[in-house]
Amino acid sequence: MNCEIYEKNMKKIRNKYPNWADFIENKKYTTDYTIYVESDCAYDGSTIFRVSHEGKILYLNGKYNPAYAGKDWLKQIEKIDDFATVIIIGIHDGIHIKNILKEVKPTNNILVYEPSIEIFLKALQEVDLTFLFEENIPVGIIVDGINEKEMQSYLYTMINYDSMTMLKIYLSDNYHKLFPKKVKEFVDSVKKYAFDIEKNWNTVVRYTNVNAENVFTNCKYMYNGYSIGSLENIVPKDVPTIVVSAGPSLNRNILDLKDAVGKANIIATDTAMKPLLNAGIIPNFFVVVDGLKPGTLFEHKDISKVPMVTMNAISTAPMKIHKGKKFFYASDCALENEIMQNAYEKDPQTVIIPSLASGGSVANSAFSLGIYMGSETIILVGQDLAMTGNKTHADGTFQEKMDSIDINSEEYFEIEAIDGGKVLTRLDFKMYLEWFEDQIKERSDIRVIDATEGGAKIHGSEVMSLKEAIRKCCKKQFSVKYRVSRIPQMLGNVGKEEILKIFEQSPKKLMEVHKKSISGVHQYEKLEKLARKKQYTRSELEKLIKQIGKTNKYMENDYMAQVVNDSLKGIELTMRPSIYHTKEDEKDEMLDIAQNGKFMMQAMAYAADELMELAKKTMVSFSEKTRIKQRKRESIHGTKL
Amino acid sequence: MSIPFFVKRCEADMEEKKKNYREAACQIKNICDAMLKKENYMDKMPECITSINHAIMSLIEETGGDASNILQVLEDMMYGMSQQDEVFLLDVLRFGILPLLEKG
Structure with missing residues (x-):
């Protein structure tokens, strides 16, 4: 064991994951004695690992050029999108992780999964993995035998509908041979999670119109x-x-x-x-x-x-x-x-x-x-x-x-x-x-x-x-x-009054959403014009972006705007994944944003209009009938009194 | 003045050696490509080993006896094949043997 490296790694872990440090130092883990991990020296002096398990003895990296680890995969995938989630299976010497991290941006999420606690512990003793435990890096780590129960939480945080079409998975060499069951289970979990996201969206879209x-x-x-x-x-x-x-x-x-x-x-x-x-x-x-x-x-x-x-x-x-x-x-x-x-x-x-x-x-x-x-x-x-x-x-x-x-x-x-x-x-x-x-x-x-x-x-x-x-x-x-x-109704008299007020103001709220949407259309049209111009000032652009930001904030936070937006999920489903595919040129990017934004705002305005008639027939009508009943009751009580 | 026979013989030998190196390098690249694409490469191995053998013999001759690094590469190649360790084998072929042949 290289004590200096081990201490360096443990210090970082103590800082970031104190529970892990306690777990490791007090040997609260269970190891599989059929897995034997040895370190070896590559010809360039770096440390690599060889694993014996179930009759196989396999290297996790090459001896001649270990620094090349991960580069074949990077060539094959060509590009990691700006908001993509990258999943890396296998930590061992960490060289492949460093190579991948060089190609990602701060907007990418990285999830590292190590199926073998034996390899992880050996790696802590022999190679400098401190880069994995730095503060403020978007890297999540799951080590089977330490925190595998957190897997769903990590998947939830790191993969969503927008990012799942850009998901990239790197499988460290020989891991599928050494740990076929665990690798398959992990990949199946990720697939199932992505499938569930798609299923939920399909359900939402299926019911959008109604x-x-x-x-x-x-x-x-x-x-x-x-x-x-x-x-x-x-x-x-x-x-x-x-x-x-x-x-x-x-x-x-x-x-x-x-x-x-x-x-x-x-x-x-x-x-x-x-x-x-x-x-x-x-x-x-x-x-x-x-x-x-x-x-x-x-x-x-x-x-x-x-x-x-x-x-x-x-x-x-x-x-x-x-x-x-x-x-x-x-x-x-x-x-x-x-x-x-x-x-x-x-x-x-x-x-x-x-x-x-x-x-x-x-x-x-x-x-x-x-x-x-x-x-x-x-x-x-x-x-x-x-x-x-x-x-x-x-x-x-x-x-x-x-x-x-x-x-x-x-x-x-x-x-x-x-x-x-x-x-x-x-x-x-x-x-x-x-x-x-x-x-x-x-x-x-x-x-x-x-x-x-x-x-x-x-x-x-x-x-x-x-x-x-x-x-x-x-x-x-x-x-x-x-x-x-014996159970009482969920709304008392005060609550019932609130619901009637909301029903009564629904056409007014929908009109408000309609007007904001039309403003949004004009703002995106201005952005489109700006994008097509040869020259514009930074302050022109900033002012317009501020206005668009305000409109979008309203659409995100206002409850009636959300109701209108929910009725347009089919459109959102089609548009969302492309939002995170960034363009090379700033002007192309602006044009793309302007056209998508204008389209969404037009759809919002149209939908708000349609819903106004529905609101009058349903909620407003109910409120009117209820008020009439209330007045009748009051007048009866008045007569009785 | 005609070129002496032994000079012609040397040139022919050199050409033969370069052809062997190229042949072996080509075989190795094919194997490596197949391994990277997760295709079956084992059926190509016997021919590749034969080419490597021819090429390695020429390399050893050129070193004039100091063949320890070449032998190490061969040993590593045999290890990778016997263990069916594609990670190890791919690395030996690409970064161990291929550079030797390309230098030759």
Whole structure:
């Protein structure tokens, strides 16, 4: 060991990551004794490493020209975009990292992953890695065996929708041979993360066109609505939550649920409601998440008997058809946030609206709700996540008798079934399945029982029949219905007054957004003219940029501007990745910015105009009707007095 | 005056040696390219080794006996091949053997 180098490295680590220093110095790590790391001297005098593992003895760098490490990769990728994230797998002698760092800018994020703590510890003893632990450099480091649990946090900080198309990954030589499993797991995590980002954006865009209409039409239900915030821990830990989904297997065991009524918290997905109500089973809640679900799913005489767990962005039909209690969860909508913030400021008794964790399916949301309400056991029913019996859903949901799928379609593929065999599924079901499996791994305090009696295997869950699950877990009488009946509305009188004021001023706010957008168009047109001119002064440009900055700040911070912007997500999706591809010439850059900016502002102005009519038909109309009712009530009381 | 036979013979020998060096260098570059592109290079190795052998013999002759650095390179090449260590082998070929041939 080179004591001087080791001390130098440890001093830097102590400064930047004191927990790491303590961890390393007190040997709190576990090493794999099958991995043997030796240092060797290259012909230029620098230190390189050779690793023995699982019968292989491999060098991590060459002996003749170790300084060349990483340069082949840099030649191959040609360019690292200014805002790209660069992921480097393998630290060892650090030479490749230094070569890559020479080619990046302060705007790049660098994530370094070392799958072997043995290599990392040896490197600390033999090579100067202090450059990695300097303050104020955008380098994140994950060493398996020290801080691998921080991986998701680093991915979250360093990769987003804008940067993921520019992502670059460098794999240190021979790491894929020495640590194939860990390298694959890491790369898979990164891929999954990028896929999740894309999926979320695609979801947002899919619902863009209906989002504004749904929000404007539905937010009136907040007036007499409830918040899921009032449901937190109202169920004792030993009362299980049964999540009832509409998979094909539901037809098999739906009637067994009758034995659980009054002894469990039964939460249904929207699609499972009709089969349940037709079987005479009234669940405690049903959850809706979809902005496009048809009203036919909710057409049943008993639908209003069951409290609905909903949000502003869901389709308007179910909200209209259902006349019962509505419990809101956060829809990440600026208008909703403005209403609740104003209400809370004026009246701290207002119950805020929390968000509900989900993997994309309504069953995922129902699962999260069950845990939020306090259950430590979740029983899944009808959770096939597969085409059991060659059907997508139970009979009695979308149709009385569901059609069979075309099993030859490329859309379907096989996965492990609950009985160990194979069953067909599709990509979206697989995503939801993986979410459940991740949740089961993360929440080791929650017992998850799969009582579907069919479908795909959910790894980590206990498999048993619904009858057995009810016999084992539903032992205590508990009336969720009684507890729910005692919950107050989320807005008091003061909060309700605030919501009416916001509704009444919505056309005025939209007009304001429209005017600001038109100003923005003019500002970008001026920028365009400036870009085409041969000469302009710095002060001319600075003055214009200041004005544009002010307009953009308004668009980012004003709640109604955000609502209008949210209705344009499809355009934003197309434009965003190109924003970070910088041009060579300043004038070309200015022209690009001006044209993109003008286009966005024109779209904002147009959208604000469209939404004004909608606001008058929905929010303003509701406010007017409510005021009339209030005046009538006051006049009655006045007469009575 | 005609060129003496032994001078012609020397020139021919030199040409032959340069041809061997070029041939070996070309083979090595092909192998290195295949390794960098993660393509199969093993089927090209036997021919490459034969070329390297011819070239190395000429190099050793030229050194007049002091072939320790050449032997070291050969040893490293054999090590890289026996361990199937492409990192090590690529470095030896590109920065160990190739410079020797290009200097020759």
